[in-house]
Amino acid sequence: MNLPKPDLTIKPVDPLADTDLCVLCGMCLPYCPTYRVYQNEAESPRGRIVLMQALSKTGFQADQRLFSHLDHCVGCRACETMCPSRVPFSRLINSARQLSRQQHPLPAQINQLLKTVLKPDGLNRYQGWLGNKVIQSISGAGLKLLGQDSTQRLLAQASPQRLHTLYPAGTAPRGSVALFTGCMGKLFDINSLLNSIRLLNHYGFNVHVPVKQYCCGALHENNGYPTEAETLIHNNQQVFGDIDIDYILFSANGCGAQLAEHAFSVPVMDIASFLLQQTDISPDDFQALDSTVVIHQSCSSTNKLKITGISQQLAQKIPGIQLLTLHHADVCCGAGGSHLLSQGETADKIINLKIEELKQLKPDYILSDNTGCSMHFRGSLERAGLDIAVVHPVELLARQLK
Ligand code: SF4
Ligand code: SF4
The missing domain is CATH 3.40.50 (Rossmann fold)
Incomplete structure (x- = not known):
């Protein structure tokens, strides 16, 4: 009997294969912020999954309209939380963005921002921040390109400040923690960082703030640059692994959530949960x-x-x-x-x-x-x-x- 020869060629794994998990039930739609605003199927998680399936087909020529529907996704993951079929939406949309980068590059200013925050301490290295070329290009040419007054409103909130590397608690500390500042934290969220330090010292914890910490990598991952995102996490694992601490804490939950998805030498936790669980706050x-x-x-x-x-x-x-x-x-x-x-x-x-x-x-x-x-x-x-x-x-x- 002549049996057909098995096909032993290794086929490339389709990063969008899990779009097939979607059963098109639509339960995610009311939770999607872009669907709520646009009331358009292509602006819903289900619609985006269908667009991603089209994108993964060999030879399919996507146009800018398709990309704009994918670009509008905020990455909030509400659809993932609601989905009964457990469609890994955020992984899929990140892969779709990675696949589409050559046909659909990011605006130059966002690319510049991503490059800048690859360096240790990211944007915070620039104390004359608003005079910096990178930021000028985002706030000047970027404004024209993006056509948004929201960019200006955001940049006006910058207040750069240097932090010490150690804030000791006093004579009998209960423990030591390190604070993850996030690449934008010292520019846009200095009050949260200083007040976190104040509370932690008050409840008896020494607070380390490593100068050479890196961006969390969320911006890179969400924009289709997973290798850069992994490198940043690896660099942070080394920086925080070198300090004698009990916890890594964060006040910026967007950045912290990215960190918390990876293994570090000590637990990674948000400041609010830490205060409630590890102190006698009253x-x-x-x-x-x-x-x-x-x-x-x-x-x-x-x-x-x-x-x-x-x-x-x-x-x-x-x-x-x-x-x-x-x-x-x-x-x-x-x-x-x-x-x-x-x-x-x-x-x-x-x-x-x-x-x-x-x-x-x-x-x-x-x-x-x-x-x-x-x-x-x-x-x-x-x-x-x-x-x-x-x-x-x-x-x-x-x-x-x-
Ligand atoms: S992650 Fe994107 S598609 Fe899902 S609910 Fe949020 S905006 Fe909608
Ligand atoms: S809830 Fe899940 S399975 Fe249902 S349409 Fe949304 S992504 Fe697809």
């Missing part, structure tokens, strides 16, 4: 504050770190504050890493749903644990003429510390 430690507060639930906390309600628990340590709730508080604000720079129009449309509600609620504070979300809220509130302070939960706690 309402007795804080002066009362007669204010109303809205908690922004960042996608990085809800869908990546899988921590919900932590900011609420922390805020409730301050006596007197009243928590208000936004409808659909768990839906993305539209910031999404470099999405804010490259897709400003979509980002603005998404946050406007929340801004309209905030006009009615008029809270005194919005608490946000994600640097990108905080910047997006500040810029959008200013544009809407709303005087609402956007701060990290640790900032409010540190202000009220007795």
